[in-house]
Amino acid sequence: MDSTGERQLYIVDAFTDTPFSGNAAGVVPEADGLGEKRMLQIAAELKQSETAFLALSNHPDADFRVRYFTPQEEIDFCGHATVAAAWVLGSEYGWAEKAERVVFETNIGLVPVDLLKEDDRLKLVTMTQVAPKLQEIDVTTEEIARLAGISPSDVDPRSPIKLGYTGNWHLLLPVKTREAIDVARPLLPELAAMNRRFRISTTHLFTFDTQDDNYDLYTRDFAPAVGIPEDPVTGAANGALAGYLLLEGIISADSRRLRIAQGHAIGRPGTLFVTVTPGERAPVIQVAGSAHISIKGTLNNAK
Template identity: 60%
Template sequence: MKQLEIYHIDAFTDVSFGGNPAGVIPEAGSLTTEEMQKIAGELNLPESVFLLPPSRPDADYRVRYFTPTEEINFCGHATVALSWLLAEKYGYLEKGDRVALETNVGLVPVEWIIENNRLARVSMTQLPPRTQEIDISIERVAELVGIHPGDVDDRYPIRLGSTGNWHLFVPVRTRSAIDSATPQLKELGRMNKELQVSTTHLFTFDMHGEFDLYTRDFAPAIGIAEDPVTGAANGALAGYLYLEGILPEMEQTRLKVGQGHAIGRPGTLYITVTPQETAPRIEVAGSAVITIEGLITIR
């Protein structure tokens, strides 16, 4: 019989029951892959993250991420949740101001941001962004995500983008169109599997000052109808905006992104895009709240 500490942590929010919930298992070294997947299925949260000893010398820990149905290479909100837990419960603020996490796609550095002598946010540096063109019509995309073709914002290209996981980005003219989207989840999931993308990510600049961007994310291909607030997808979105020339090429850009409001789990992400010689640095930051802590028993 095994008993392990387990946490339910809401990420990209500073209030309970907002943002995106993640399961966090901080001492998972004794677990098999099958056990990790079963725990993620039992928790039935968008993603669960498992902390393991590192396999490379430049990492403090290895992490693995699971949806209720499969392992994925990277998850932003679960990384924020885990890093918040390390600081708040495991004394890492006394050991330093950052930690290096080994993921399936590479090393992800995480920094703790302190304001007024308390932990304010966790900031992770994602992998260098990439984009790919995609041959798909506006009409087909609109049909799959459940909006009118006229709601697709043709000022910006429909593209695939990644900072670890691949996503399909769909520009939308208004926040109201995003909020009213009713995707064909089965068909969308099938297309995402064909494209080998994790999620379809809708975004708009139609915010009138509340945020810089507003987004919504559908992930039926990996067992999640809608992911409330997505660190990986929004980080990749920032990379897409830079690589497509929508953000300034030679100056740092800070973005405040809202997501989750359409499904009653509002969250906020703070993204910094810093131009560099080879590729921009994408940093995604947010706060978190530990809502449940306890033990899980495996017999």
């Protein structure tokens, strides 16, 4: 920030290298001195699903403190905004020239992000999420299907409906076909109420029926409880999904890299690369993707 209160601002399309696809996030890389009220005002003004605010961290093992805001409220973690923030630091602030990793201090703990360069340009960023956890949810399959806007017969009985976590809780809903996911019409006010009741950030529909040999999974994500009707490409939810797949024995216990498609149903296609590695205490979940800076500007008098 300079003496006039001006701060740099970026709008970054995450999990894509194509402008105006993937999932857009706001990034304010020099947010030192901004209070919670001002950060919420900025996020509401930008109207992105999430905006990441970076400040210097007092944690000995972190480079930056990051807070995430939707236009409605602060949330503990956001995958695509983490990718966007790391991309700004690596490509605009020279971080990739001096280090191969940046570590973010977040409300859920430390999140390291590796920066991969190719031909002296940032190629990919990979965040290691916190250990995955699962919980049951005491709601019938019929009710969840109704709220998600699909038929109960579209739910895939081979996989359980559960809550998954790698920073936020997500309702993970297995669906038989990509077509059923694409035509889903969730009852957003009712879904928001149910998610608030169980403290769920998003409802995440997934299927192995990708209809594309380049992908392992196809997903779609709804987050009305935090003010986002549909989140195009979700790093946190897909990380939680990968942890669920391993913990439930749906994928093998060997190290596995999943290529996940999301955003196609709303014209913002993106790709996530999720690596699941068994660990001594818990699986290690790493979510990778590229990004594209679509807008660079200045916040005026942002004190």
